[in-house]
Amino acid sequence: MIELKDVSKIFYKKHSAVTALSGLSLKVAKGEIFGVIGASGAGKSTLIRCVNLLEKPTSGEVIVDGQNLSRLGSRRLTQERRHIGMIFQHFNLLSSRTVYDNVAFPLELSSTPKQEIANRVAELLALVGLQDKQHEYPANLSGGQKQRVAIARTLANNPKVLLCDEATSALDPETTRSILALLKDINHRFQITILLITHEMNVVKAICDKVGIISEGKLIEQGTVSEIFSHPRTELTRQFIASSLHFNIPLEFQQRLSPFPDERKHPLVKLEFTGDSSKLPVLSEASRLYGVNNHIVSAQMDYAGGAKFGIMLLEISGSGANTQKAIEYYNNHQIKAEILGYV
Amino acid sequence: MSESMISLLIHGLWETVVMTFVSGFFGFLIGLPTGVLLFLTRKDQVLEHRFINRLVSVVVNIFRSIPFIILIVWMIPFTRMLVGTSIGVLAALVPLSIGAAPFIARMVENSLLEVPHGLIEAARAMGATPAQIVSKVLLPEALPSIVNSASITLIALVGYSAMGGAVGAGGLGQIGYQYGYVGYDIVVMNTVLILLVGLVFFIQWIGQTIARKVDHRK
Numbered sequence: 001m002i003e004l005k006d007v008s009k010i011f012y013k014k015h016s017a018v019t020a021l022s023g024l025s026l027k028v029a030k031g032e033i034f035g036v037i038g039a040s041g042a043g044k045s046t047l048i049r050c051v052n053l054l055e056k057p058t059s060g061e062v063i064v065d066g067q068n069l070s071r072l073g074s075r076r077l078t079q080e081r082r083h084i085g086m087i088f089q090h091f092n093l094l095s096s097r098t099v100y101d102n103v104a105f106p107l108e109l110s111s112t113p114k115q116e117i118a119n120r121v122a123e124l125l126a127l128v129g130l131q132d133k134q135h136e137y138p139a140n141l142s143g144g145q146k147q148r149v150a151i152a153r154t155l156a157n158n159p160k161v162l163l164c165d166e167a168t169s170a171l172d173p174e175t176t177r178s179i180l181a182l183l184k185d186i187n188h189r190f191q192i193t194i195l196l197i198t199h200e201m202n203v204v205k206a207i208c209d210k211v212g213i214i215s216e217g218k219l220i221e222q223g224t225v226s227e228i229f230s231h232p233r234t235e236l237t238r239q240f241i242a243s244s245l246h247f248n249i250p251l252e253f254q255q256r257l258s259p260f261p262d263e264r265k266h267p268l269v270k271l272e273f274t275g276d277s278s279k280l281p282v283l284s285e286a287s288r289l290y291g292v293n294n295h296i297v298s299a300q301m302d303y304a305g306g307a308k309f310g311i312m313l314l315e316i317s318g319s320g321a322n323t324q325k326a327i328e329y330y331n332n333h334q335i336k337a338e339i340l341g342y343v
Numbered sequence: 344m345s346e347s348m349i350s351l352l353i354h355g356l357w358e359t360v361v362m363t364f365v366s367g368f369f370g371f372l373i374g375l376p377t378g379v380l381l382f383l384t385r386k387d388q389v390l391e392h393r394f395i396n397r398l399v400s401v402v403v404n405i406f407r408s409i410p411f412i413i414l415i416v417w418m419i420p421f422t423r424m425l426v427g428t429s430i431g432v433l434a435a436l437v438p439l440s441i442g443a444a445p446f447i448a449r450m451v452e453n454s455l456l457e458v459p460h461g462l463i464e465a466a467r468a469m470g471a472t473p474a475q476i477v478s479k480v481l482l483p484e485a486l487p488s489i490v491n492s493a494s495i496t497l498i499a500l501v502g503y504s505a506m507g508g509a510v511g512a513g514g515l516g517q518i519g520y521q522y523g524y525v526g527y528d529i530v531v532m533n534t535v536l537i538l539l540v541g542l543v544f545f546i547q548w549i550g551q552t553i554a555r556k557v558d559h560r561k
Contacts, residue, residue: 054468078471078472081468090461095560096557106469138559139561153469157469157470
């Protein structure tokens, strides 16, 4: 549905050139939700703007629904854009128009008859659950409501593709969940292909089928969410996965933590589980084999795209040699074990 | 004050009001599209065009730098050609409109610059043509600010029209000049001042009321 072929974008400034995208290729199949994750400045904003040619790529081709957009003249491009929806981090609603008129806006652009507009707007506002707000101005709405209006607006022309530019980054976690649920629902119901960019792995985990990791204008890794979560190949991907887990050492342990081994202290070990990790009940196995006690300090395990992953903090007590063996055992089962110190 | 003086003042006030609002109207007729053009042809805007932007910008700057009293005299041949005379209210309308237009153009350009760029981007993403962006996004979104610019312009025009009075434009300016400056009639001079101040306050009040009405940003 969406295909980028070897797309590059270079911004020329007075005395320098900044490469935002370099030879990036990407394919999103019909009905799929594809997430692109990257740090700020990695080129993800430019990437999504190249899909509807808000930014003209310096080279490469952009094909949406079989149309090579990069070859269209400006008039045809304007027409094609009406089939590509887009929502933004800062909603971009017109402050001078009510909720109703904002949703009617794209229909006015294509000179839809008034009665038809009224029907369609009512339908869309019902879909996003804002019928009672139709006469309000955007300034009187909460962030989540604004994004719902923006979603209703962008669906007005029945787009085949929906581009989401950090659509939930300005929202609180609860609202983010409800907006993501709405997007997923829209994707299911209307078979709309969604390409979203984000810097949060949680967004990818929540709704994406496939994910690409962008860094310095290149997709360094892409695949199904379960593939990426279970076999992250690059350090950056690992970092993004870890960032979706909140890991920190409890204060009480931090105060007691010493970097040196001590007779009276036990090692504090961080275990990282990825999709590769053994499915065996490793904690009880290690305990049985080496006579160590695994005291779980904190743990966060999650499940995404069929892969289990997570981080666990253990205090392992037992003889020094056996503790060492237990840690080796974990590592041999594709669980990254690391001694953080001794408590 | 004699009765004839009072009726002269009322007539003068009327002429000033006509000069201010009519030239304000024509000023906007020229200045608004020019301001929109200045904005649209700026770098990174929908009709980016360096040459046109420079050219219009230079013309605007030239007209803005001519002192108004000189502009009236300088434009006399053109004014005669257009309205057949170079004195009176009708003749004053020509330089007043031309003098206000570049001022309005810059004000409009500035108002449009205040519109968040994201809105233009969203409109483009929805398939809006440049004309639709102007009529459905830029002008409605900038309206509160444009209304404020309009009241500032009209107030400046009150001053300009009074200045024009010194060279035969009519209105309160002429009365103030003839009876106040030449004849040194303190009562008439001060009455003229009070009427001008009242007019300015009235325009400011109307402008603010409308701007508040059309502003839905908060």
